[in-house]
Amino acid sequence: MSNTIQLQQSVLQDVASLLDDNEAMKKLQKYLQRLKSERMAKEEMSAKEKEEILDDIRDGLRELKLTKQGKLKSRPVEELLNEL
Structure with a gap:
């Protein structure tokens, strides 16, 4: 705290x-x-990035739910890794 005050004074x-x-x-x-x-630009970019990440997580959770309900077919891990 004192370092901050000293910096401000300087x-x-x-x-x-x-x-x-x-x-x-x-x-x-x-x-x-x-x-x-x-x-401000850095903060805005961070907010956009956070929103994109949350959207991706939501999409993944929806797909997981549909897969568990049997409404969506899952893919083998190898196929997923090859896609990446």
Whole structure:
């Protein structure tokens, strides 16, 4: 926790030292916007990936249920491995 506070203080001190330099502030602002955009894109991608994985699991469970009910024929493991 104290490391986080020290890091925050250091960052704020660095930013404070740039407050009088408009050019540096513009560059910092662009960089911060880019960081935020990258973080949001990464989070969105993760959510999409999680949803795809859950959909695949749901499909597999449906197939398993149908197989147990005798409504779907199972395949030999060798056939499945060859497909992969």
